[in-house]
Each structure stands twice: as structure tokens, then as C-alpha cells.
Amino acid sequence: MTTQTPSPSAPTPGLPARQAALRMLDAVMRRGESLDVAQHAACQGIDERSDRALAMAIAGEVLRHLPGLDLMIDSMTRLPLADDAKARMVLRIMLAQTLVLETPPHATIATALPLLQGGPRKLAHGVFGSLMRAGVTLPAPELPPATAHRWRAAWGDAMVEAAAAALGTPPPLDLALADAAATDPLAAELGGISLMPGHVRLPRGGAVELIPGFEEGGWWVQDISASLPARLLGPSRGAHVLDLCAAPGGKTMQLAASGWNVTALDNSEKRLRRLRQNLKRTGLEAQTVTANLLEWRPDALADAVLLDAPCSATGIFRRHPDVLYRIAPRHIEERAEQQAVLLECASNWVKPGGLLVYAVCSLEPEEGEAVVDQFLAADSRFEIDPVRADELPEGVTPDAQGRVRTLPGMLVDAGGLDGFFMARLRCKG
Numbered sequence: 001m002t003t004q005t006p007s008p009s010a011p012t013p014g015l016p017a018r019q020a021a022l023r024m025l026d027a028v029m030r031r032g033e034s035l036d037v038a039q040h041a042a043c044q045g046i047d048e049r050s051d052r053a054l055a056m057a058i059a060g061e062v063l064r065h066l067p068g069l070d071l072m073i074d075s076m077t078r079l080p081l082a083d084d085a086k087a088r089m090v091l092r093i094m095l096a097q098t099l100v101l102e103t104p105p106h107a108t109i110a111t112a113l114p115l116l117q118g119g120p121r122k123l124a125h126g127v128f129g130s131l132m133r134a135g136v137t138l139p140a141p142e143l144p145p146a147t148a149h150r151w152r153a154a155w156g157d158a159m160v161e162a163a164a165a166a167l168g169t170p171p172p173l174d175l176a177l178a179d180a181a182a183t184d185p186l187a188a189e190l191g192g193i194s195l196m197p198g199h200v201r202l203p204r205g206g207a208v209e210l211i212p213g214f215e216e217g218g219w220w221v222q223d224i225s226a227s228l229p230a231r232l233l234g235p236s237r238g239a240h241v242l243d244l245c246a247a248p249g250g251k252t253m254q255l256a257a258s259g260w261n262v263t264a265l266d267n268s269e270k271r272l273r274r275l276r277q278n279l280k281r282t283g284l285e286a287q288t289v290t291a292n293l294l295e296w297r298p299d300a301l302a303d304a305v306l307l308d309a310p311c312s313a314t315g316i317f318r319r320h321p322d323v324l325y326r327i328a329p330r331h332i333e334e335r336a337e338q339q340a341v342l343l344e345c346a347s348n349w350v351k352p353g354g355l356l357v358y359a360v361c362s363l364e365p366e367e368g369e370a371v372v373d374q375f376l377a378a379d380s381r382f383e384i385d386p387v388r389a390d391e392l393p394e395g396v397t398p399d400a401q402g403r404v405r406t407l408p409g410m411l412v413d414a415g416g417l418d419g420f421f422m423a424r425l426r427c428k429g
């Protein structure tokens, strides 16, 4: 048997995944890109799916645990490393690898230290080695101070504690079913639970394509919170609904499955392609329109309009912890301005007596409650159509005005849910 020694120019095995993780983190923290977008460029040239998944896992875990990792690093340096120092980021990667992903320390050193080629490798090696010898363990996850401060002011201490706990808990995988009657059999088959008809929750994510029934298309992945806005329109017998800002189509599929005649509009052709693929897989139907909502006119007023407006997406921080580091107050302000304009536009396409549902997957009241309050104060054509408790899963209740706000801390024993805001408005007859 011969042993092959790697040629001196061969890359260290495992290094490309760490390089990609470093590039992704740089894109999120410096350029404000989302991890999903950053992943594409950062993983160029990495062929193995498992390496791309590892890069994503490392970057995600760094973001999930960042304040705690920084505390450890700072405990071992005489002077704190600059926030954006490469050595700090590499140390974060090393600690996340070993403490979260359970890579043995020697393998972490071999695969991550080369990221500091020509830089302070000795320092990083020393800090990491000292922390390992001290037997450090991972502290409980924490929100970044700016987010914690903002959410504490909006929702109180208990919400901030619940959000930090949610950050450290792998979120479950929710399936939305085309046929609500199939709920119990599917839950039994997949070993899941159901919180509402048409909903099945599996304990955690994984390769969705490998879940039995994926090819048959009887369900799609959708957090229970994200399924609530379309549920507020109820079933229909072919009435016309405009699903505005529709892609990739979770709500389009719900509406089509509930009997609505759906026109699904989005300004992103790329995202609409995914919507069409989703419709094809599930065998559901909708007309699709690629257009900027602000420049489009429908042929006729609709019986109902659903506006799932673009937002900061801070409500999905459990699955996308990068939002915690990308979203600043100025982004929230910009989004809120855009949402007000989109809501005003969408309201013009509702028939008298028809319904308008406004929704955002944001935990910022400026993008939810405030947008609807402002709209109603300026537009006397609409009034709130209060949501009833029996339209929601047990443990989620409408607010005093009949709007719905889902927060970390709700349904915790069942695995929690994403943060959403939604309101159902009626166009006065």
C-alpha cells in the first residue's frame, strides 16, 4: 500500500469551506448582504454540496453565537481586537467550529489558521489554544445589543429573552398542506404534530426533497406564522384574489388550494420562476405577472387583495440570523416608507366590500402596526375587519384591535414560530 502525500501546492482539505465562510461573514457584516445572497459568490468554485453546506453552517453558527464568541475572545487578549479585524473573525469561525459544530480542536487549527496566511496566526493560535485549555463551553445565545435594545423597547424583556432562546434552538420544519383533510394522516406518517388544519410540524429541518411525499406535491414548506395571512381570507369558490408581492409563492399556493382564482404578481422574474416551479410541483394554478406593483394596473377590481410586503425580515431571524447584523434603524425606516406606498397602491384594487390583508415577516412595529395605523388614519375607505381567536392557532390571540402579531415566546412548547404582523381590512361597501 502506498501513502499519498499532498503536493505542496495542493490546498489544505477543508480550507475552501472555511474561506467561503469567511467571505460570507464579510459580506454580511461589511456589505449588509444576506447570507443566502452572499453564499452564491462566496462558494464559487466549490463543487461539493457538503462543503457548501459546511461553509453555510459555520457562517450561520458564528452569527447565532457572535456576542458570546466575542466575550471569550476578549477574555484572552490584552487589548481587544478591532471589531472588523480578520483575526477576530477567524477566531469566531474557529470557536463556532469547535464549540458548536464539534470539530476537534486540532482539525479546527489545521483548517482555519491558514485563513490568516501572512497575518497574526500566532495570536489566533494562542487565543484559541488558551480557550481550549481553559475548557470553555458555549454560553447561552444572545441577541446583538442593538437588536436587544430595539426589541426590548418595543416588546419588553420577556420577548428579548424568548428571542435569544429561539436563536439557540433549531427551528422546526413546518409543512402547509394543499388538502387540510390530509393533516392527521400526514402528521401520523411523518411523526409530526399539527397546530391547525392544513399544518404539520416536523421536529427539525433537513433535506426537504427527501421527505416522503415531496414529489407528489401535496405540501410545501411554510412556517405556521407565514401561513396565517392567507388563512385570513378563508376559502373561496373561484373569487378573484390579487396576491401582490407573491414570490416564491407560499401564499399563492395556499390561496389556490383554498379555491381562489389567483393572480400572483412580483417584480422579480427570478423569484417568479421559483413560484411557477412550486405551482408545477403542487399541481396548483395561478396567473403570474412580472411587474412593479407601483406601475401595474389590473383589468378589474378584485374580491380580495393580499399584500405580503417586502420588509426587514427580522421575524425570520431563527432561520436567517444574518438579519440581526444587517438591519439597522435606517433600513426599517426605508422599508416602512416603501410599505406605506405599496399598501396605498394595493388598496386601490379592492372591490367595495372586499378584503385587503397586509402582512410583513418583521418584528418591527414601524413596519407593521404603524403602517396600518397610518393607512387607516389617512384613508376612510377602509376599516379593520377584526381577526377572531378561532382563526389562529391556540396560543396566538389577536390584539385589542383585531390585528395579529406573532412574537418569540409564543407556542414555545411546540417549537415557537416566526415573527409576523398582519391585519385584515375591509373596503367599506
Ligand SMILES: C[S@@+](CC[C@H](N)C(=O)[O-])C[C@H]1O[C@@H](n2cnc3c(N)ncnc32)[C@H](O)[C@@H]1O
Binding pocket: 244, 245, 246, 247, 248, 249, 250, 251, 252, 265, 266, 267, 268, 271, 291, 292, 293, 294, 308, 309, 310, 311
Ligand atoms: C415577503 S416577499 C413575498 C413572499 C411571498 N408572498 C410568499 O409567501 O412566498 C416580498 C416580495 O415582494 C417583491 N417586491 C418587492 N417590491 C415589489 C414591487 N414594487 N412590486 C412587486 N413586487 C415587489 C419581492 O420580489 C419579494 O418577492
